[in-house]
Amino acid sequence: MEVKTRFAPSPTGFLHVGGARTALFSWLYAKHCKGQFVLRIEDTDRERSTQEAIDAIIDSMKWLELNWDEGPYYQTKRFDRYREVIDKLLAEGKAYKCYCTKERVDALREEQKAKGLKQRYDGHCRDDHSEHSPDEPYVIRFRNPDDGVVAFDDMVKGHIEVKNSELDDLIIQRSDGTPTYNFCVVVDDWDMGITHVIRGDDHVNNTPRQINIYKALGAPVPVFCHLAMILGDDGAKLSKRHGAVSVMQYREDGFLPEALLNYLVRLGWSHGDQEVFSVEEMINLFTLDAITKSASGFNTKKLEWLNAHYMKSLPAQTVAKELVWHLNRIGVTDLSLGPDPELVVKNYCERTHTLKEMAQKALCYYQEITEYDPAGVKKWMKEGSVDVLKDALATLSALSSWDAQSIDAQLEIIAKNREIGMGKVGQPLRIAVTGSAMSPGIGDTMMLVGRERTLKRIEKAIEHFGA
Ligand code: GLU
Secondary structure (H helix, E strand, O other): OEEEEEEEOOOOOOOOOHHHHHHHHHHHHHHOOOOOEEEEEEEOOOOOOOOHHHHHHHHHHHHOOOOOEEEEHHHHHHHHHHHHHHHHHHOOOEEEEOOOHHHHHHHHHHHHHOOOOOOOOOOOOOOOOOOOOOOOOOOOEEEOOOOOOEEEEOOOEEEEEEEEHHHHOOEOOOOOOOOHHHHHHHHHHHHOOOOEEEEEHHHHHHHHHHHHHHHHHHOOOEEEEEEEEOOOOOOEEEOOHHHOOOOHHHHHHHOOOHHOOOOOOOOOOOOOOOOOOOOHHHHHHHHHHHEEEOOOEEOHHHHHHHHHHHHHHHOOOHHHHHHHHHHHHHOOOHHHHOOOHHHHHHHHOOOOOHHHHHHHHHHHHOOOOOOOOOHHHHOOOOOOOOHHHHHHHHHHHOOOOOOHHHHHHHHHHHHHHHHOOOOOHHHHHHHHHHOOOOOOOOHHHHHHHOOOOOOOHHHHHHHHOOO
16 A cells, blocks of 8 residues: 655644654655655634744745645635535434533533543533524534543554543534544545554544544544654753744754754654765655654754754755855845855855855855954054055956966965065955955955956955055
8 A cells, every 4th residue: 555644734833843853754754655745734723823824834844845745735625525524423423413511511520620530521412312493502522432442553652552431522523613623634634545644742642532533434544653752952842942943943044954854854763873864865764663762852063063064065056055045035136246156155165054154254245345344454454454455456457367276376476575474465355355354265265256346345445444
């Protein structure tokens, strides 16, 4: 049978690291098995679901390239189908209308609580055939089996067994006519032919209830795989308090999707002690039995390390695509005003840790510089510096080939003639052409700035500092 997995987020907020990990594991397993991956938006909670959250989820999935084969399906577009299944369950006596008022249900709970009993609906309306007026509100409950147990073998948690007597008659349709999560998820997974449900272990308690619904529908029960939660650096449940937890925030902070995916795959899955995995490797190696049982801890330092690794090791062209996104964000709209972004990547991948930082440093190649870094000026713009700039302007203007090596060679001659170190030549020039004293080798820097612009900037600096 073809494996089919799904990622089924509720669009009540951005896609966070935990959700992205669930999406990745579901996607990887489908890919590993050459199966299908479905994206389903569980938006039945209309109060809390927003279009903004849907967009954020889809943007994040696209950025991570977790491409889906089917969907996105929206639960709110499937209400007719849920209605149809509910009607069938009602007709078969597997579900029933419950007219109990909120007051009655609350009082029942209080009573059970006082007696130290498990709080659950007492089945009052199960066999209530009394007449009700059409405008009397009701919910629809699933008739949970009275006896026996529900058992399943979770791929991570192992064998789980719950007595039916422990389970409630679950509400499957609210009094406003909308179906509830535990019901929709079953109908969807059944209709969509989902074979493996991979999700966070906050849903493990729902699973026995859902299995009873599958059985009542005569639907095949999928394999379940509940992932242990992710903890923050400090051992507490990962939350906003731990800094960036939204996938798009990581993008904004300058991380590469390859780094984040590699980082996420190790949150609860391992292959020996290997830490670095290309996406292709992840797909080849990913199996459910290697998922770890215990909660995994978030480690920002490791993510940063992976990011630095991928900035250096991925093809410059791949990294450049992401750099362009960052450049756009900080106002560079016309890339033709500066160097090919791939050249920026090649020159900066060892010198910066994130793409955000790289874009900031590269701004001087695409936009005019508006100020000179005061600390750099204080340190390097000394007596004689303007003369160095003048020498450089003269020799570089005459240079026929504008490449790093030729530029460096000319500047070395200036240093030699003036009997000064290369620092005293390179640093004032760096300030002149980039605004700061920190950049790649001066020849490379000038190559990135470009011939015309370099010469103009040196002239401008001569005017500025020579006055
Ligand atoms: N919509 C649920 C959530 O976002 C997931 C349901 C499921 O995966 O079964 O938590």
